Amino acid sequence: MKNTKNTSRSRTPLAITLIAASFLSAFLLATFSHQGEDFWVAAIDLPAGHQVVSGDFRLQNLVLDSSASLYLTKVDKPIGLVLVSAIVQGQILSIQNVRSSSNRLAASAVPISIRAVDVAAGIALGESVDIYWVIDSQNGESPVEPVLILGGVSLLSYDQKSKNFGTDAALTIAVEETQVLRVLSATTHGRLVVIRSHV
Secondary structure, eight states: OHHHHHHHHHHHHHHHHHHHHHHHHHHHHHHHHTOOEEEEEESSOBOTTOBOOTTSEEEEEEOOGGGGGGBOBTTSOOTTOEESSOBOTTOBOBGGGEEOGGGGGGEEEEEEEEEGGGBOTTOOTTOEEEEEEEOOOOTTOOOOOOEEEEEEEEEEEEOHHHHHTTSEEEEEEEEEGGGHHHHHHHTTSSEEEEEESOO
16 A cells, blocks of 8 residues: 555656646747747838838738748838838838938939819829829710829829819829930820829
């Protein structure tokens, strides 16, 4: 009887140790599997075309799982990159949101004059807009389908005063050099309509 009692007493601490070890390993596994990574998050609202400087973004630890490869991490340095679309405060910096500053020279600022009623309400500087070419049918002519001239171009300037008076609106858009002639040719016939890309 003595041996049986001693054996059961010696097994009790071992069982407790094994149970504690299993709980500890489960806790450590859960902790390290959800540790996350440091990603760049916008500290302020930033317009399209802005060249990133110190203070525009801050690091934040996030768990993004399979989508992590789409965003810039701590090892990626965003300073000097140019935003291709507007970013709001708290938004994670995606690789699709930026381009190198060397590509910035490939864009030209193109001024255009558009009827005030053909400009979407609420557009803001730095916002991405779509430009459509519209030909109004006259004298019983067959209607012509509107054509998308440019999509997702950045709005650099917009004279809202002219729209308030119901006259033509003056806009300046960022257009790739290869597309400048396409835009200017569309202004010679028909009319241009500016659509907000994202509402």
